[in-house]
Amino acid sequence: xxxxxxxxxxxxxxxxxxxxxxxxxxxxxxxxxxxxxxxxxxxxxxxxxxxxxxxxxxxxxxxxxxxxxxxxxxxxxxxxxxxxxxxxxxxxxxxxxxxxxxxxxxxxxxxxxxxxxxxxxxxxxxxxxxxxxxxxxxxxxxxxxxxxxxxxxxxxxxxxxxxxxxxxxxxxxxxxxxxxxxxxxxxxxxxxxxxxxxxxxxxxxxxxxxxxxxxxxxxxxxxxxxxxxxxxxxxxxxxxxxxxxxxxxxxxxxxxxxxxxxxxxxxxxxxxxxxxxxxxxxxxxxxxxxxxxxxxxxxxxxxxxxxxxxxxxxxxxxxxxxxxxxxxxxxxxxxxxxxxxxxxxxxxxxxxxxxxxxxxxxxxxxxxxxxxxxxxxxxxxxxxxxxxxxx
Ligand SMILES: NC(=O)c1ccc[n+]([C@@H]2O[C@H](COP(=O)([O-])OP(=O)(O)OC[C@H]3O[C@@H](n4cnc5c(N)ncnc54)[C@H](O)[C@@H]3O)[C@@H](O)[C@H]2O)c1
Numbered sequence: 001x002x003x004x005x006x007x008x009x010x011x012x013x014x015x016x017x018x019x020x021x022x023x024x025x026x027x028x029x030x031x032x033x034x035x036x037x038x039x040x041x042x043x044x045x046x047x048x049x050x051x052x053x054x055x056x057x058x059x060x061x062x063x064x065x066x067x068x069x070x071x072x073x074x075x076x077x078x079x080x081x082x083x084x085x086x087x088x089x090x091x092x093x094x095x096x097x098x099x100x101x102x103x104x105x106x107x108x109x110x111x112x113x114x115x116x117x118x119x120x121x122x123x124x125x126x127x128x129x130x131x132x133x134x135x136x137x138x139x140x141x142x143x144x145x146x147x148x149x150x151x152x153x154x155x156x157x158x159x160x161x162x163x164x165x166x167x168x169x170x171x172x173x174x175x176x177x178x179x180x181x182x183x184x185x186x187x188x189x190x191x192x193x194x195x196x197x198x199x200x201x202x203x204x205x206x207x208x209x210x211x212x213x214x215x216x217x218x219x220x221x222x223x224x225x226x227x228x229x230x231x232x233x234x235x236x237x238x239x240x241x242x243x244x245x246x247x248x249x250x251x252x253x254x255x256x257x258x259x260x261x262x263x264x265x266x267x268x269x270x271x272x273x274x275x276x277x278x279x280x281x282x283x284x285x286x287x288x289x290x291x292x293x294x295x296x297x298x299x300x301x302x303x304x305x306x307x308x309x310x311x312x313x314x315x316x317x318x319x320x321x322x323x324x325x326x327x328x329x330x331x332x333x334x335x336x337x338x339x340x341x342x343x344x345x346x347x348x349x350x351x352x353x354x355x356x357x358x359x360x361x362x363x364x365x366x367x368x369x370x371x372x373x374x375x376x377x378x379x380x381x382x383x384x385x386x387x388x389x390x391x
Pocket of ligand 1: 009010011012013014015034035036037040057059074075076077079097098099124125126167181322
């Protein structure tokens with residue numbers, strides 16, 4: 001395989017993902033960036049050192065470059081659709097950060113463009129490479145807890161005030177809302193582990209804490225979304241966005257096409273942080289204790305106290321951000337592009353997670369009504385299930 005030249009669109013907090021792909025010793029060179037923010041261009045130049053070719057404010061310039069084979073799209077959510085479609089049309093293999101887009105229609109347009117152009121599309125659902133998620137999936141797939149009937153996820157986010165209420169994340173027009181923005185991960189995990197997709201949703205949510213913050217940044221500032229453990233309590237957060245209209249607490253219930261019922265609860269003002277999942281089957285239950293670093297997966301298969309699971313798996317910490325999943329998801333993209341190795345992720349699944357988020361927000365902003373999720377077109381499902389090869 002010839003050397004892979006990679007460009008990056010958007011070099012902010014997630015920049016490190018593209019730097020993980022910078023593997024000159026392995027024939028992968030990250031060489032160019034498009035980001036209108038000059039400090040981001042400077043940061044890129046330092047990161048890729050002697051492989052640096054250029055930085056531009058205009059992503060179209062990068063996409064017109066015939067020497068670029070693949071792009072990492074790490075721009076804010078509301079730009080994903082525009083950037084991904086343009087990159088696919090330009091024939092660049094795409095790593096697109098989650099969430100795929102902020103509307104169902106936007107996701108479908110991306111899927112259709114990938115299908116029509118035959119250009120490879122990979123959506124960066126790194127949680128499909130989280131050790132606890134993989135272990136819970138292994139337990140469920142083994143059949144030891146019987147046939148899964150229920151899935152719950154409690155999502156405690158102690159960095160919520162740092163990361164989501166100070167920059168573009170705080171506005172619906174840029175994200176649709178945080179149930180979609182952040183919950184896309186967990187909704188996808190529920191789909192992945194149980195092997196089904198949501199067909200109906202109903203949700204409630206509200207903004208009741210960060211709207212009370214008084215220290216707000218100026219509208220022209222970008223906002224500083226960096227995390228600090230001493231930013232506590234939530235009402236004392238400084239530099240919050242002037243406009244906050246996304247919910248800081250949300251609860252969505254889902255019915256899946258395989259008979260599973262699920263719920264996902266997201267709170268942005270907890271003192272601790274964890275994604276705590278449980279999957280309950282006809283013969284037992286599995287739950288993660290901790291979601292990164294040293295963590296455990298507990299399995300109950302006999303009646304008895306919660307404190308004494310029948311099986312405990314102790315998971316070793318992996319190196320790399322997001323519980324070690326980031327380097328693994330990046331390598332999965334490179335292997336998919338270069339060697340057609342099928343990854344754990346699937347763009348149709350990414351679309352279906354967004355669909356739950358979009359409709360969950362619609363339900364919670366209405367009367368909590370139950371809404372049906374429109375499925376993607378069959379030819380798209382088949383194409384992406386077949387590793388992006390047309391039959
Ligand atoms: N998978 C994960 O675990 C995970 C974690 C965090 C963020 N994300 C996702 O990654 C993406 C980036 O998030 P972030 O926190 O790095 O955001 P960020 O705001 O820190 O960075 C975005 C960058 O895009 C640049 N940008 C803005 N407009 C642009 C344009 N028109 N062309 C090119 N670049 C442009 C900005 O200048 C900025 O440098 C988001 O979609 C977010 O949802 C995923």
